[in-house]
Amino acid sequence: MASLDDLKKRISSVKSTQKITKAMKMVAAAKLRRAQESAEKGRPYSEKMNNIILNLSNGISDIENAPKLLSGTGEDKVHLCVVMTSDRGLCGGFNTNIIKKAKIFFQKILGDGKTLKIITVGSKGYDQLKRVYGDNIIERISFKDSKNVNYFDADKVGKIVIEKFEKKEFDVCTIFYNQFKNVITQIPQEQQIIPLNTSEKAENSSEDNYEFEPEEDEILSNLLPKNISTQIFKAMLENSASEQGSRMSAMDNATRNAGEMVDKLTIEYNRSRQAAITKELIEIISGAESL
């Protein structure tokens, strides 16, 4: 059995860890509220953008000459995966869930004999993927320095993706991120952004005849790159809300576990203290008897 001193030290160390996890939980809760707000505020933009694009692509006359970003290259050989994770750890299963989802997808692609290229956004994703898929990672991006998620960061990622597409470095692009449902549930998502999935009907897409200025094709070719950035931005917002939510529940659990541990250790400490006193008493009494 550990000595009294050791137990005492352990109790105090567990207690101070508990303080840290409690503080982290508080911070995460405060950040979560902000992240959630901006995720909600960002929704109208991406929804409107999506709607306009759907309206446009429905109206497009010449499918053959449609912009490549919409219709794809016609091939399905090289897949680019953008895996979006956080830059910080201690957030429960947040990063692992995205990576797990992504790995299943990677195996499917490699199993089909296709080429896989990976861009990691956020340093944690890179750390987890580099061992197995190190050779496939063509770019790693991290926004450690920017405090809040902002559009210009997303735009940077979007530009990289588009540049690579124009150089014909890949045919299909998929992004991986966590969708924020609530504090306890975050759903890892895979979303194909190139070529765009236009099978879903635009809501309130009437037979409206829009006037286009300039022509549809030209608007589309201008709009689609923006849409890529917007989708990535949306994913980043969802991700940051998920990260904070996940961290909050993870830290809440950690705090509770630390509490249980302190209780157990305290009982053990009291028992061994009692045992030591009893032992000392016995020694004194038997010493006195022998006199």
Added chain:
Amino acid sequence: MSEEYSLEIVNPEKSFLSKDDVTEVVVPAFEGEIGILKDHISIISFLKPGIIKIFSKSGEDSYYVNDGIIEFKNNNLSILTSLILNLKHIDKEKILEIKKSAEEELSKSEISDQEKYLLDQKIEVLKSIN
């Protein structure tokens, strides 16, 4: 008969502005400025850098936009833009910063004619603000 319609401006971060009493909006569309009044035909267009002027019952406002898309339908005008600034309380330094980065971009050699045109336009507009 009322001559008003509703306007919504959104940027990626939030819904920037929402108004119900707009009488006319002038936007810098790609092929020239368009003024939009009530009952305009449904239109989709995109913007070049320039000034949006909004005339409403409560007064007149001007905003600088970097780019954007507009959609007008059923007397609802939506403007999506990545960067929008109110000209009333504008930050001079911010304008200079945008102008500088545009000029840097312009000095690069591998840009297309369209990009060059847009950047020229941007610098022009920014100059006129200062």
